[in-house]
Each structure stands twice: as C-alpha cells, then as structure tokens.
Amino acid sequence: xAHHGDRTANPVEEAVALLAGLADLALSGLGSxxxxxxxxxxxxxxxxxxxxxHEDTKARGRLFLDRHAGTAPSHMEVLARTVAARSxxxxx
Numbered sequence: 537x538a539h540h541g542d543r544t545a546n547p548v549e550e551a552v553a554l555l556a557g558l559a560d561l562a563l564s565g566l567g568s569x570x571x572x573x574x575x576x577x578x579x580x581x582x583x584x585x586x587x588x589x590h591e592d593t594k595a596r597g598r599l600f601l602d603r604h605a606g607t608a609p610s611h612m613e614v615l616a617r618t619v620a621a622r623s624x625x626x627x628x
Contacts, residue, residue, distance in 0.1 A: 550594065557597025 579585065 553597035
C-alpha cells in the first residue's frame, strides 16, 4: 500500500491508514502523549494542531502498512516477465 504525494485515496484506504497509524502510535508510546494532553488543551492553535496531527497520523499509518505489508514486485521484474511471456511461442 504505497500512497504518497497529493494523490487522493478512497475513504476505505484513508480509514485503514488512519487506524494503522493510531495503532502504531499506541504501541510506540501513548503514555507520553497522555502526559502532555493538559498543555495541548490550553493552546490557542488547537485546531491547526489537530489537523496536522490527523495528517501525520495518516502518514504514519501508511508507513506502518508499507513496512508490514508485502511489497510489490519491482518494475524490472514485471518487465522481464512480460518480455519472457511475449517471446514464448503460442501453442494452440
């Protein structure tokens, strides 16, 4: 699941990436985030922080899924298989 750049993913992919990011965040140290929650609530730019956090969490989820999902075959491997398939004689 390699989604990078400004490409718009479908809602299901976005939800999966967001949930995976949240799970990764929870596993890597949610305790420290809870300790700073009080100071975050007193900030005046909380809306911007939440929007940035949402995007960062989705990106983290995509990285998590890319890290733990199977990788796609390389471009050269696909090209080699295509050439090999074309060079074989057609047997009726």
